Amino acid sequence: MISGLLEKTFADVGVEGFVHAREVGVENGPEAGLGADDPVVLASVFKIPVAVAFAEEVAAGRLDETGRTLVTSRYRVGGIGTAGCADDVEMSWRDAALFMMTMSDNAATDVVFHRVGQAAVDAVLANLGLGRTRVLGCCEDLFASVAADLGTDDVEQVLGNPSWDVVGKLSIVDPERTTSSTPREITTLLDAIWTDHAASPEACGKVRSIMAQQVWPHRLGSGFPSDVRISAKTGTLPSVRNEAGVVDYPDGRRYAVAVFTRSQSLDLRQPAVDAVIGRAGRLAVDHLRSPS
Template identity: 25%
Template sequence: MRFFALLCWLALFGAQPALAASSPRLVPLERQLAWLTAGQSSDVGIAALDLRTGELVAVRGDEPFPMASTVKIAVAANYLAQVEHGRRSLDDTISGRSARSLMEAMIIRSDNHATDVLMRDLGGPSTLQAWLDQNQITGLRIDRNIAQLLSARRDLRDRRDSSTPTAMVGLLQRIDSGQLLKPASKNYLLGLMARCQTGKNRIRGMLPFGTRVENKTGTLNGLTTDVGFITLPDGRRVAVALFARYGANRPNTIAQAARAIYDGFAGWLRGGYTPAFGAQ
């Protein structure tokens, strides 16, 4: 089985010359992720960006995947940008609830109704897309609200409501760097993401105990996603986007990839393809 997986990895590595680490020190991580995804029955898209050095590693990084509930990061960022411009307030009452409580429900518990209430207040999917376009965020598109997405006939290769892994880490980088949000708004959003209660067996699943993670998960039938920030032992932070479509054991695949990213950016991978997934 491992021999077959290695053959798959070699075929994948040869067929995708765009898969390349931006630094020689990340070559072991590049190989680890290629080996890991080649051995899975699911389609896996990965991007990881060191927010300090700008080093990027990606596997199928330019392929669109459905965002599912990870789109809620964009909804939150757009609403907070409106707050900064004085057009809205977290204390506003919308459909009988404060915007603050809706925001918390959306990010922490992934409440779909809260998301659609905020999205409607912002002007709907087209307004959100216009905000992304205005800020030159490409590779990420918002076409429907959550209710429309869930009620539609599902095709996991539909480019509507999708993002590439590299586009998603680009959005995260723009949020983190202050290009989209001021420090107070950014810290508020990251604080909510740090309290994420869903999908604890994904990015968080195999990381060392106490690792700081700020994330948002997404789930559809046949799709498992998780995106956010991982803090390394030296204080560096890595923006990650992990998408797994079809196949089995998708949360475990995401957890393994997140651990490989943690070890690789921390400099703990020194070659070879044996995952260091034992320590948790």
């Protein structure tokens, strides 16, 4: 069975894995997965519904995406993109959304999130009946929870060199206490984006376009041939490495895939875990594409 094969694939690299895959636009079609209804930490995968809320604000005329915003030191938490810049950055709203999704810029995410609001993000999930998916604020709130859990404001240093004594106390790696979902609900969200049910067709098209520009090929994309288009979003926290997206084959068939992992290692670089996300996604999709 596919679940047993997936379980062995994850065990071979020493991680616990959770997967769900479905063909896009095929109602009540076949599925493949492992732990598809188990709660998982989203990490930056939560930025997908934020992107939908942003795109709908633009499509509805409530936000001029060419308008300018300033990413200030308030959001400068370190890492990639504007989050790691030494100075304030002025950019358009659409570029902030692009940075949020393509490189997982946490500062740009928070600026976008505060502009669209928690209620708009919650509405995206509620409208699709995703009752097990919850977004508890933005990156700023997640880092604040780390500070509260540990009683220190030096979050960047703690997460830059984590230990299990520290990580074991953190709500951000516990799906019961942080932004979380299930693999099945995330593929439901992706299917809705790709079939124009998550928001207006204009908004869904914008999200699809942005997700197709993601710059990271080392996880989900590593498992598929170069002629398969990958539109996805990664997520990373200590012990957590994820990716969810849509793989688009040359024959026109598309598959929503969500892969979540929990590792016993806290190494910042874990190439074997990154690669197993691609292998697991490919196994699930191959199962759906097999004629039997």
